[in-house]
Amino acid sequence: MHKSWRFLLVTVVLGVIFLLLPARTFAHRLIVQHLAGQENMLQVLYDDGTAASRATISLVGENGAVIWTGSADSNGNVKLPGYTYTKGVADDGLGHRIMFTPGEKSQVIPRWLAATGGVALLLFVAALAKFFSKRKLAGDNNDVCGNGKDEGAPAS
Amino acid sequence: MAHLPEGVVSGALATYGFILSGSVSVVVGSKLRVQNIPKVSMVTAAVFCASLFHLPLLGTSVHFTFVGLAGMLLGPVAFLSAMVAVFLQGLLFQHGGLSTLGINTFNIGLAALTGYYLFRLRHLLPRWHAAVTMFAFLAGFGAAVVMVGLLSLTLLLSGFPAASIAVVFLAHTPIMLGEGLVCGLLAVALQKSRGESFFHA
Numbered sequence: 176m177h178k179s180w181r182f183l184l185v186t187v188v189l190g191v192i193f194l195l196l197p198a199r200t201f202a203h204r205l206i207v208q209h210l211a212g213q214e215n216m217l218q219v220l221y222d223d224g225t226a227a228s229r230a231t232i233s234l235v236g237e238n239g240a241v242i243w244t245g246s247a248d249s250n251g252n253v254k255l256p257g258y259t260y261t262k263g264v265a266d267d268g269l270g271h272r273i274m275f276t277p278g279e280k281s282q283v284i285p286r287w288l289a290a291t292g293g294v295a296l297l298l299f300v301a302a303l304a305k306f307f308s309k310r311k312l313a314g315d316n317n318d319v320c321g322n323g324k325d326e327g328a329p330a331s
Numbered sequence: 332m333a334h335l336p337e338g339v340v341s342g343a344l345a346t347y348g349f350i351l352s353g354s355v356s357v358v359v360g361s362k363l364r365v366q367n368i369p370k371v372s373m374v375t376a377a378v379f380c381a382s383l384f385h386l387p388l389l390g391t392s393v394h395f396t397f398v399g400l401a402g403m404l405l406g407p408v409a410f411l412s413a414m415v416a417v418f419l420q421g422l423l424f425q426h427g428g429l430s431t432l433g434i435n436t437f438n439i440g441l442a443a444l445t446g447y448y449l450f451r452l453r454h455l456l457p458r459w460h461a462a463v464t465m466f467a468f469l470a471g472f473g474a475a476v477v478m479v480g481l482l483s484l485t486l487l488l489s490g491f492p493a494a495s496i497a498v499v500f501l502a503h504t505p506i507m508l509g510e511g512l513v514c515g516l517l518a519v520a521l522q523k524s525r526g527e528s529f530f531h532a
Contacts, residue, residue: 204334204336204424204425204426205336221387221392222424222425223385223387223392225387225392264338268491268492268495269486269491269495269498269499269502270335270336270339270482270486270491270495270499271336272336272337272338272339273336274337274338284423286383286424289423289424290379290380290383290423292423293376293379293380293419293420293423294376294379294380296419297372297373297375297376297379297415297419298372298373298376300368300372301368301369301370301372301373302369304365304366304368304369304372305368305369307365308365308366308368308369311365
């Protein structure tokens with residue numbers, strides 16, 4: 176088999192392995208969302224949609240003190256006690272943490288757009304560097320040729 | 332998982348992160364050449380997108396980083412690649428925070444450097460046919476181990492209990508093996524199609 180075909184085959188196999196990974200979606204951070212129609216119910220998720228079942232929620236009152244702490248169930252759901260709070264903190268105990276305020280709706284860039292934007296930016300940088308690198312190389316070659324001509328040219 | 336968000340690490344630790352990652356960036360930055368930037372950008376794009384592949388495990392979510400691969404292909408400059416990828420992931424995916432950018436860069440960048448140095452060990456066994464594959468696996472696996480180790484150390488210094496660290500390590504075990512496997516397979520493919528020239532010496 177030709178080398179480039181082998182390379183293509185391995186790339187395709189790796190791609191298929193990734194596609195077959197369970198629940199392959201996007202990377203993670205914690206998201207807190209209010210469940211529709213249930214005022215005192217929150218759901219804590221990773222942004223790939225996985226329920227953050229290890230998460231604990233702390234509610235902070237107007238005086239800055241923690242007034243309530245609760246744990247999420249296996250679906251990431253937490254039933255709030257109905258206290259008035261100024262902010263809340265969701266923490267999974269493994270380094271993921273998010274702060275939220277009552278009624279807050281997190282606004283995020285759609286993942287496909289963010290990923291495309293990032294890759295496009297990096298490709299642009301690559302193209303720009305390639306352009307300048309080629310131009311510099313061409314300039315160096317011209318200098319060498321130019322110097323060669325000058326050396327051979329009769330003095331006026 | 333390697334991206335620590337705001338409010339997890341102390342101000343002092345975050346500052347140390349900026350100082351350390353800034354210092355390493357200055358040192359490795361001197362090795363960057365304009366003609367290498369296209370390759371660096373392409374590998375950075377792969378590292379940037381790697382966090383899109385995740386596994387839900389042990390009640391948390393872990394993702395690939397491909398930093399070992401970056402180390403194999405870019406050499407010391409992989410640290411800069413990791414820095415740009417972490418910055419873009421924070422900016423576009425909201426992974427990690429602004430104050431933790433330094434410590435996240437240091438943890439992930441140092442893992443990339445580990446991948447590079449582990450892969451260099453293949454030169455010690457030039458006659459061994461499978462050296463490239465084995466050391467590529469080791470580079471991917473070792474880089475992931477170092478990354479999780481540094482992340483665990485950061486969490487320990489931030490007051491997290493040892494039980495959390497154990498969960499972090501356990502949850503990342505498939506990722507470590509997966510990164511090693513990907514590096515090994517890609518090394519075989521690249522060696523067959525491009526020879527040694529595609530790897531950093």
